[in-house]
Amino acid sequence: xxxxxxxxxxxxxxxxxxxxxxxxxxxxxxxxxxxxxxxxxxxxxxxxxxxxxxxxxxxxxxxxxxxxxxxxxxxxxxxxxxxxxxxxxxxxxxxxxxxxxxxxxxxxxxxxxxxxxxxxxxxxxxxxxxxxxxxxxxxxxxxxxxxxxxxxxxxxxxxxxxxxxxxxxxxxxxxxxxxxxxxxxxxxxxxxxxx
Amino acid sequence: xxxxxxxxxxxxxxxxxxxxxxxxxxxxxxxxxxxxxxxxxxxxxxxxxxxxxxxxxxxxxxxxxxxxxxxxxxxxxxxxxxxxxxxxxxxxxxxxxxxxxxxxxxxxxxxxxxxxxxxxxxxxxxxxxxxxxxxxxxxxxxxxxxxxxxxxxxxxxxxxxxxxxxxxxxxxxxxxxxxxxxxxxxxxxxxxxxxxxxxxxxxxxxxxxxxxxxxxxxxxxxxxxxxxxxxxxxxxxxxxxxxxxxxxxxxxxxxxxxxxxxxxxxxxxxxxxxxxxxxxxxxxxxxxxxxxxxxxxxxxxxxxxxxxxxxxxxxxxxxxxxxxxxxxxxxxxxxxxxxxxxxxxxxxxxxxxxxxxxxxxxxxxxxxxxxxxxxxxxxxxxxxxxxxxxxxxxxxxxxxxxxxxxxxxxxxxxxxxxxxxxxxxxxxxxxx
Amino acid sequence: xxxxxxxxxxxxxxxxxxxxxxxxxxxxxxxxxxxxxxxxxxxxxxxxxxxxxxxxxxxxxxxxxxxxxx
Numbered sequence: 290x291x292x293x294x295x296x297x298x299x300x301x302x303x304x305x306x307x308x309x310x311x312x313x314x315x316x317x318x319x320x321x322x323x324x325x326x327x328x329x330x331x332x333x334x335x336x337x338x339x340x341x342x343x344x345x346x347x348x349x350x351x352x353x354x355x356x357x358x359x360x361x362x363x364x365x366x367x368x369x370x371x372x373x374x375x376x377x378x379x380x381x382x383x384x385x386x387x388x389x390x391x392x393x394x395x396x397x398x399x400x401x402x403x404x405x406x407x408x409x410x411x412x413x414x415x416x417x418x419x420x421x422x423x424x425x426x427x428x429x430x431x432x433x434x435x436x437x438x439x440x441x442x443x444x445x446x447x448x449x450x451x452x453x454x455x456x457x458x459x460x461x462x463x464x465x466x467x468x469x470x471x472x473x474x475x476x477x478x479x480x481x482x483x484x
Numbered sequence: 485x486x487x488x489x490x491x492x493x494x495x496x497x498x499x500x501x502x503x504x505x506x507x508x509x510x511x512x513x514x515x516x517x518x519x520x521x522x523x524x525x526x527x528x529x530x531x532x533x534x535x536x537x538x539x540x541x542x543x544x545x546x547x548x549x550x551x552x553x554x555x556x557x558x559x560x561x562x563x564x565x566x567x568x569x570x571x572x573x574x575x576x577x578x579x580x581x582x583x584x585x586x587x588x589x590x591x592x593x594x595x596x597x598x599x600x601x602x603x604x605x606x607x608x609x610x611x612x613x614x615x616x617x618x619x620x621x622x623x624x625x626x627x628x629x630x631x632x633x634x635x636x637x638x639x640x641x642x643x644x645x646x647x648x649x650x651x652x653x654x655x656x657x658x659x660x661x662x663x664x665x666x667x668x669x670x671x672x673x674x675x676x677x678x679x680x681x682x683x684x685x686x687x688x689x690x691x692x693x694x695x696x697x698x699x700x701x702x703x704x705x706x707x708x709x710x711x712x713x714x715x716x717x718x719x720x721x722x723x724x725x726x727x728x729x730x731x732x733x734x735x736x737x738x739x740x741x742x743x744x745x746x747x748x749x750x751x752x753x754x755x756x757x758x759x760x761x762x763x764x765x766x767x768x769x770x771x772x773x774x775x776x777x778x779x780x781x782x783x784x785x786x787x788x789x790x791x792x793x794x795x796x797x798x799x800x801x802x803x804x805x806x807x808x809x810x811x812x813x814x815x816x817x818x819x820x821x822x823x824x825x826x827x828x829x830x831x832x833x834x835x836x837x838x839x840x841x842x843x844x845x846x847x848x849x850x851x852x853x854x855x856x857x858x859x860x861x862x863x864x865x866x867x868x869x870x871x872x873x874x875x876x877x878x879x880x881x882x883x884x885x886x887x888x889x890x891x892x893x894x895x896x897x898x899x900x901x902x903x904x905x906x907x908x909x910x911x912x913x914x915x916x
Numbered sequence: 917x918x919x920x921x922x923x924x925x926x927x928x929x930x931x932x933x934x935x936x937x938x939x940x941x942x943x944x945x946x947x948x949x950x951x952x953x954x955x956x957x958x959x960x961x962x963x964x965x966x967x968x969x970x971x972x973x974x975x976x977x978x979x980x981x982x983x984x985x986x
Binding site: 687688689691837838839840841843844871875876877 | 923924925926927928929930931946948949950952978980
């Protein structure tokens with residue numbers, strides 16, 4: 290790997306070599322973890338628990354920070370995919386679903402997820418400039434983006450076939466499912482009357 | 485000088501409200517028709533029928549003062565809103581006098597014990613509509629919305645007919661008729677604006693007064709139907725004519741509803757300064773009086789003897805006239821039992837939009853029920869009153885707290901008795 | 917020194933309680949989790965009040981200049 294970096298061809302062979310592809314896969318997995326964590330924290334933020342030891346601000350703050358970190362990794366994931374020449378992915382394939390030549394359907398799901406996350410991020414940065422209901426409706430698309438990213442990862446890569454890859458995916462599904470069920474369980478409690 | 489009219493039918497045909505939450509405050513589910521008596525100003529023409537021709541024959545053509553002129557007159561006679569808050573009409577007129585204003589006539593009258601607006605709209609609609617048209621003309625607008633209660637279809641039909649008559653007569657006003665939901669909070673100002681906006685007829689938080697930013701963010705003059713009737717009368721006769729009735733400090737008349745949710749409700753036009761003894765029967769003067777309706781305050785007989793229907797007098801006695809609802813306690817009944825039944829009803833009438841009201845009013849009703857029926861303590865009741873007041877989008881919790889607080893203040897002996905499990909009066913079989 | 921009032925948009929408030937965490941000097945919670953605003957906002961607390969307004973998950977808080985209710 291280092292030989293190819295130090296070869297006279299320089300950056301070209303860096304882009305030709307497997308490094309960017311590894312980086313793309315790596316960022317992909319971390320992105321899945323971060324998005325799962327962000328989704329879980331988002332679900333818990335909406336729950337009206339009364340924590341004596343856990344400040345509500347902390348859950349909200351973590352949700353925001355983890356989400357921003359996920360967006361950063363998403364940018365890196367897209368950049369590495371586009372820069373890498375091993376597989377032909379143009380920059381606009383990342384934003385317009387279905388235009389890619391390599392696994393267009395599964396790549397397209399990723400692109401759709403990216404589009405949704407752009408909308409979610411933009412509206413969240415401008416949350417105070419818009420009214421709450423439309424913001425919330427768009428924010429709900431984050432669930433879809435998470436799901437699309439999961440399926441995109443399962444189908445695009447080869448790692449999902451491996452035991453640890455499968456375990457990671459199932460683990461992420463389990464975490465989000467558990468958070469949603471816990472939230473629904475809290476909703477059904479008659480203790481606090483909410484509208 | 486007043487002639488008693490025959491009972492004119494303005495009863496509901498199948499009130500939807502009674503289907504879901506039966507009023508335990510009257511002996512039958514159906515509301516009784518009020519007896520409406522001819523009056524000196526607003527109700528002067530009811531014997532001739534509600535038609536436009538008879539109205540014009542009596543009062544002549546519609547008055548067209550400028551907004552400044554009308555506001556000046558309203559200030560001169562200290563004309564207050566008749567919807568319960570008593571806000572000075574002149575201030576609203578001046579504030580709404582901007583481009584593209586909207587006029588809203590609120591006859592929704594959500595309170596079951598108030599029948600005056602229904603009486604006005606059924607028997608003297610053109611008195612109200614003349615006022616609305618005069619205000620619209622003064623503000624330079626043609627857009628007037630009229631809101632009527634949906635549970636009184638005969639009233640709605642009468643108003644629709646009156647509007648038709650005016651349009652046929654060539655009046656250049658764009659009238660729009662709306663139906664308010666059959667609930668207590670439907671007549672609240674922000675709830676009415678929501679109805680006009682096509683949303684649910686429930687209160688929302690008001691960040692700016694309606695005269696600044698109301699219907700579609702336009703300057704909106706939203707007032708009670710009787711307020712428009714008063715303004716119309718004022719526009720026609722001027723401040724001196726207006727002061728022909730009432731006192732020097734409080735000129736004019738006001739409509740009151742007596743025993744509005746009982747067996748024999750009546751609506752009367754009363755001049756300010758009229759002694760209570762001239763309005764209530766001798767027997768009623770010896771009973772506690774709930775003044776101002778379900779959000780009102782109690783008065784004891786001792787306070788009532790020398791009291792006149794004057795805003796200043798009533799304020800000094802620690803009460804408010806509200807929307808002119810007088811509810812004398814039936815002889816022999818217990819004011820605590822009556823109040824508890826009212827609070828139970830008011831709790832069920834919460835719009836359920838605001839947490840402190842949605843949770844607090846049922847809790848208050850429960851604590852009051854404990855106090856009145858199960859020997860409970862005053863502490864929780866007083867605490868909950870403090871907790872619900874001022875913490876909602878509308879004044880529903882505030883009014884409920886006011887009612888309970890006045891009960892605790894006026895009847896400390898009865899409260900003590902009840903905490904020992906005793907009661908001096910009856911009425912349990914109707915209310916309890 | 918300007919005095920502001922922290923006002924709650926009650927239909928929007930879902931009792932998440934972040935305001936009471938950020939502004940314990942002025943805001944406490946009732947037994948159902950809804951905020952009780954005890955005093956007007958001024959001076960040192962103003963910055964934290966602005967944070968509370970930004971942090972509310974349902975945007976149910978507003979800082980207004982006028983000190984009287986409508």
